[in-house]
Amino acid sequence: MEIQSRSGSSHYPNIQLRNGHHQKPQMYTVKDTNFVRYDSLELSSVTPTRELPEDAIHHVTPHFFFNSEINASLDKVVENKSEEIKRTVYQIIEFNIFPTNMDYSDEERAALLEMGLSQADYLAEHYMSKGESSEFMKTMNLLAALSKTREVDPKTGTARYAELPQRPVGAPSDYISTKDLMKRFDPELYGKLQAELEGGGTNFASILIQFTQKAKAHPEWREQFLSEQNSRMTALENTTITNRFKGTSTANIHELVTEMKEIMEKSQFTNNDFLFNNLVNFYNSIEKIHNGL
16 A cells, blocks of 8 residues: 545645545655655645745645545544644644654654654543544554555655555445456556556556456455455554553643653664654644644
């Protein structure tokens, strides 16, 4: 699974970043430079007409698309929350669970992930009902498990994650996209299909028909696909993530920050600025929530 984003004109990693439309899973990577590298970043050209005050510029948090079930769960939990609470939820997903900085080591990613889960737990305890809290943390833990499946192609630098079931809202649990089935059992034909899509060809429908006829002769493909899909989901749902920040006080934001800083100071990192900056951003978000901004 590759990661996508949707949020205005900026494109982030593709677990599909969504912008109102479901996009095809896709990952873009920045080539090596002397600067920080990102899994996926594309900035639109902007011609400023006037200078803006510094506090008028703020980060627009993208909403990642994972699959219909996960996103419906997130949407339900934040539906009646303030914009700042919503923004904080998606910032945890963007900066802690699926950070795009390619230069983070596995250990640094793990620390950010663990900090993000504890931040999510704080949000759940203070701003969600018991039912919302349970559903929210179940979803965040599933996303955390998904992030642990990250693999990077050494040649292209493309980051990929375990495939999640993709089906339209309301579709039966055994729904399988023809394209997904083709990708799994006839990758050569799937490559031709992708080439048609990218090149604006006219053989798209005929390729789908060709594969549909082939799949009818192999009913075992569906059974195997569903079995593999269910096994992946079971593995994700049963993933246990050891969290060095687990147990930090959630009584108030000041106690949480103080205890997290103490843990950070004992960490093995020679430079933990990346963790400190993340914690400061979370603290600032909570302050905005408290102030009703």
